[in-house]
Amino acid sequence: MSASLHSHSPLPSANGYGSKSVALVPTNNVTTKDGVTVRARIDPTLTVEDVVKQLCLNLKIKDPPVMFALRDEMDDLVTNDNLRKKIKTKLNLKYAHQLDLLEAAEIVEKLSIRDDKTLKLALFSLQKFIREEQFANEFLNRDGLRELVDVIYASHGNTLAYALTAMQNLMDLDYGWSSLDDAFIFKIVQILSSSSSLINVCRPATAILKKLVEADPVSAPGPIVASSSRRPPVVPPGSVYRYGFYVVFEQMRKEKGLLETVVSSMMLINSLLSHVNNTRWDEFIAELDRLNVRKAVIRLMSSHIFEDLTSCILDFQANIIRVTYRKKTTLVEPDVETSHATMLKQIWTTSKLTETLDENGENLKWRKLGFDTENLTREFGDVGVLGLDCLRNFVQNDPDSFAQVVLEQISRPEERRCPIAKASNEIVELLSEHWAIFAPGFHTLALNFSLRMWNESGAAKDDFPRVIALARSQVKVALRRENVRPWHEVEQDFLECEYRAVRDRQMKELEQEDDLLSKIPVRNLRAKLYKESYEFVRQQRIQCLLQGAWFVNAIPISSPVLRDTVRRPTRPWRFLRLDNGLKYLHYVDSAVKFPVRNGLEDLPERIDISLVNEIATGTCAPPPNVLRDHSDLPPTSPLVPSELSFSLLSAHDGSLADQIAPDQSRWADWTDGLNMLRRDSGHVTSQETAGFVQALTEIGLKIKLLDLSGEKVEIPSGLVAGAPPTNTEFFFSELM
Template sequence: MSTGESSTGASAPAPPAKVLVPTNTVLTPEGQQVRARIDPTLTVADVVKQLVLNLKLDEPPANFALRSDMDELVTNDNMRKMIRSKANLKLVKSPKREARDIAHKLSERDDKNLKFSLFSLQKHIKEEDFAHEFISAGGVTFLVETIYATHGNTLAYALTAMQHLMELDYGWDTLDEHFIHKVVQILSSPQSLINVCRPATAILKKFVEADPANAQSPSTSSPVVVQPGSVTRYGFTIVFEQMRRQRGLLETVISRLGSADTAMALHSMMLINSLLAHAKEDRWEEFVAELEKLNIRKSVIRLMASHTIEDLSSCILDFQANIIRITHRKKVTMVEPHAEPAHAAALKFIWLSSKLEEERDEDGQILKWRKLGFDTEDVSMGFHDVGVLGLECLRNFAQSNSDFPKLVSEQLSRPSERRCPIARASNEVVELLSEHWAIFAPGYSTSTTFQPLFLDFVRVHALATQFFIRMWTESGAATGSNASRDDFTRIVALVRSQIKVALRSENVRPWSEVERDFLDCEYRAVRDRQMKELELEDDLLSKVPVRNLKKKLYKESFEFVRQQRIQCLLQGAWFMNAVPFGVSSKELSRRPARPWRFMRMDNGLRYLHYVDSAVKFPVRAGLEDLPERIDIAAISEVATGTCAAPAHLDGHGGSSSDASPLSFSLLSAHAGSLADQIAPDASRWADWTDGLNMVRPDAGHVASQETAGFVDALTDIGLKIQLLNLSGEMVEIPSGLSAGPPPRDQDFFFADFA
């Protein structure tokens, strides 16, 4: 390598066999610019050593490093690229020396240098050598003290530095509950600046996800033991305790979903998703109840209509998946009025809203809940199939419908066999809506579009239940001579048909059209359409036992597809390194230097290991050939259709300036894109985009129609196979089965049948 001032004088021509080494401009510590021809075969350490010798600097070469003019550290991996592109370089302090200096400046708390030191810290803390030295020099303690003592932009720099530090899987295990409470206080204040709240929100999210359970391998069920120095020692419970100490935090976070700053809305949405995904059993109901009280669903519905970036789309779909978990859990949670005061209060509200009075029947038994349409006075059994979800829906129906007492008294004025059982109708609508939105399991959602009507479940339920009662009247069921059970089954079929029509394309239809479909349609039109539908499908599929079988098969099918996707990640695959869509044509033709990347996930499902290469080569099993890695917990978004192939590698039949439909980017909420790839085919694209979504700690949705279609297809095939024998023998399947009440004690035995 040679250095010297740039010259325009003539020189002797180079020998033909000698390769011309590009010339880079290097800024010295004294502020001078020198021209240097750097041999790309040397290591960075050798280059720095020669620069120090040629510039006759007094300090040892170990005290120096090279950075680009964009402050990117020059390493052995990227040096050739920078030399070829003739990047402007700077000879600066080494990361270790810079880390010691910044830690010392933070300890001095000199306001004059503090802001500049924090600004440098937030940029360099991601570098491994810098981070090691900063942590060993006690820098974390000094940074925490700075966060306690500063405000405004200085606090924003300090929090951003802490946020970047917490991307490491070591070094911040000393942060205690007092620090978490300080972050909660910062977030709770409506006066906090946006650039302060963004990193504070990300820090709190990281604490939630640093759960000891996340450190456990999925293949073992042994008790989790937190190792000394492990940062996975926090989790939902610790964070939630600090949230309870500071009133108004959730309300403030939810209000920021409507922020004009899209990044702030994104961080707030991600924090809510993490809290929902990691909520512990003993705090789950309390936390969810508080979110519902603050109308979180309405805030997200408004966000659906106003979002502007792809990141928010993914977060909204994650939220939908979390709400499916909540809805399913409520549906399988039994109503226990004697054990749960909230259940008793809801039942009391429903009864008082009906304006009825208890009576006794001909046998002297209390006649109360049967008046509302239950089969028995045991309301726990009445809500057996729909659980707390059914209770909440019936309560909302009684509260939102001012004619509820009139509806009840109108049915009671008719003979018992001709009444519409309102409570049973409400529960059946819950089942039909659960079937429509595939609330079969607490797993992942297969919806790839926004579902604002699903988020408004109880409101749609009230409309559909009102429609059920109206169809009962208009169909003649209330005055006919047939048994009410047959009438009920017939109306259920009508309501199922209308739900499909009214809730179609819900991501684009306004609420007014949904209301019109339920409130203004005539019985005859609904019946004619339903009869045509019956000609195209088997009535057998509407039977309750068959619907229950379909739910079971759906769970199995989804888990099968999920495991298949994860196996693809564990096996690994080659991808093309791409360029984010929208960069300049100059950058597009220049990047990346190595066109191919092989990626493979580790068995613990925590890291995505990879290697970049100029050519594809046989990759051995394991991770030895994959030196680099991406923390899956750092991936906030698996965005699709985001990047293009470099011009010289474009093989997709079009201009490389167009985003490839097989492209995807792994985005971080604050560090931009972690990876930009193009899959070799549509199947590999679906495997990886959905597989990565399925293993992310706070995710729960799929991105491709292919995955959703596989789940549905496997469910339908399995159902048809199960029904072949029954339908072939024309065996009559009943519409419902009564299991009877459960034993009241343990004094029973199972009979043996020969």
């Protein structure tokens, strides 16, 4: 490294470069603690520690280098991870004292002063400096956490917002805040409940509760000692992983109306859904159902800020799938669960039927509503609590209509009655197959449609499968492109279609589709092959990322830069490659494309994949005269987004990269490949990738079916379990 004063008086070279090499190193302005600005050429391959030492040597500073640090003009600490970037962008740097001893002690002292102006200035600095580990350690050692908690208890307005943000940033550390108690958690709950209009207060308060929910003992890193199989794991003393859903929810329950306040906070709701434990599962999910959290999400999706919440919406959908699956696989046990008994009582009371005895002297109750037996655990066996929820919602949607339908069916001869409850369960199964996320409103429409088809077709007991097949056909038609169709059009398809039209269409469908494909074992096989095909394509896409590719560095459409000021960049090309650990995208920017060697030696820069919250497409335009298709644009033409562009967006730092792919195939490889790296496996963006998955699925299915049909194997529509063994003298065969 070499440096010279701003007056251009030279200082000795300290990096060993000759004059030709020095000219290639960027020059940065460095301001010393005395306010003197020098121009320094800093070798980007050095560590920050070495840079500080050489500055001390060149500037003849007598104090030991360990007392100093480098900061940028925003007072952010320069580290080994960001040194190269700050040097290359020629940011102004500061040569300042380390913060750990001096500033930490001063800020802790100012927190105890209840002067609002002094407190605000101290908190404003604290929320930034607390991110630095050395400063944080000194702050904690000086009992700063207790002082900060006291400030949160006593503050309001912007002062409270600064204090909460400082606490949120401190909790990014995985140590130091294990002393936060129930009283503090309840205080945060109260702040969130009473300050719903103050976004700068609600945002950090929500983030603090989210951190506490996620600080569950089971999430603690490293080995955990379990006290027993029925108790939660025991974490070491002082660990911050001692909170979790139960601890936070216990305090939330004390503040009435809190969930109504936070129901629009997708971040906290997702965290609660991900960490809810078995003890409070039913209570919490019932509360979310009562608040109709799904409608709140729909409102968010229709608002102008939806694009900023895309990742949260996808996480919420994944959580709802998990909740729905759990309901579907949870047995209905009216003799054990009070909530199940209550819902069944509501259904029975609304039906206005009376319990009687059959010809064998046995109770005749639920069979009047269409079940085959009085054993409700068995009757709801395939659809679980989800089926019970849907039937209860159907009843509550229009109690008088439900009672009238029941009366109409019960007045008919037994063979002509529509089994209402059994039909409800079949609709649950049908919609569960159609959607990953289940909507009770559609269940009501489809069940009413089934009842109408039963009446219009004059169906009898043996016709039940035929009526359900009609419902299946109508669901496919009514829910086509349901994500873009208006709700009234979906309702119209269910409410106004005639039986004859539905039946004629179904007959044409059966002519076009082999009956073999509609059998349950074949549908299950298709689902399995789809998962295998998806994983195959996913691995292929990731392999493309591992090989790497050249892209054009693009201009974001949202950029405030005017079109007539845009010039061809000096380094318009970027080569991107994913590392073998699937954690970082390494890259290099260049004026021209060149052969890139295997490995990462030619790729000095990198992007942390975990920081990428969304892969947005069609977001940016090519710089002038880089892509031939855009070379004829006049200088005043507006920026036009490229169909082959994509951006890697983070939650807080905006866009991490803006690229344009050379062709459609490369665009599909990378946008879908990056999406598939998400922990939930992401989603497919391009039709090309979706088409590959579907084609592989259909080819695999046909090959499997050719094997079966060639052997003339009969595929059953369902499997019936035989009678249980009469004794224990049996074994399971190893032959498949």
